[in-house]
Amino acid sequence: MLLLYFALLVVSPRAMDAGDSAAIAAALKELGEDFDPSAGFAVYPKTDCPHVKGVSILAHEGISMDVRCSTCSEDEVWVCGTCSAALCSRYKNKHMVLHAESEGHPVGLSLSDLSFWCFQCNSYLDVYAIPELHALYAAAHVAKFGEQPKLPTQIAGNAGSTSSASASSSG
Numbered sequence: 001m002l003l004l005y006f007a008l009l010v011v012s013p014r015a016m017d018a019g020d021s022a023a024i025a026a027a028l029k030e031l032g033e034d035f036d037p038s039a040g041f042a043v044y045p046k047t048d049c050p051h052v053k054g055v056s057i058l059a060h061e062g063i064s065m066d067v068r069c070s071t072c073s074e075d076e077v078w079v080c081g082t083c084s085a086a087l088c089s090r091y092k093n094k095h096m097v098l099h100a101e102s103e104g105h106p107v108g109l110s111l112s113d114l115s116f117w118c119f120q121c122n123s124y125l126d127v128y129a130i131p132e133l134h135a136l137y138a139a140a141h142v143a144k145f146g147e148q149p150k151l152p153t154q155i156a157g158n159a160g161s162t163s164s165a166s167a168s169s170s171g
Contacts, residue, residue: 045124051106059135081107
């Protein structure tokens with residue numbers, strides 16, 4: 001049985017700008033739901049992304065958790081999955097967003113929480129469900145935690161063993 005660790009990501013309401021809050025409120029109103037910006041909301045990452053198919057997601061071994069934005073030196077950094085550029089998040093100076101738009105590079109990895117974002121789908125991506133993301137995720141996981149992550153292929157490969165590799169939630 002395949003266990004996905006990132007079934008749910010929670011986004012802090014303080015990380016949203018007024019445009020984000022307004023868009024969420026409008027969408028929820030259309031669905032007949034109320035929006036409480038102080039409560040946060042659930043984000044469900046996509047388990048498939050057409051922009052990842054056929055794209056070479058780089059997994060360079062020189063990933064460092066100390067890297068800063070190459071444009072402005074902010075410390076909340078994303079790594080481009082296409083060219084490995086290290087640029088700041090949309091909640092800092094938006095250099096990764098600008099890079100994705102100008103270069104057409106669809107996927108970035110947050111070094112803060114090791115989440116993937118598709119800038120063309122405008123959605124988080126489920127690293128455990130999308131094999132093309134595994135190599136970059138594994139390299140970043142090693143840089144952040146000093147050990148390889150438990151990815152589905154590794155978990156499936158250990159299905160017959162008596163160890164409970166899938167019981168760990170520290171992915």
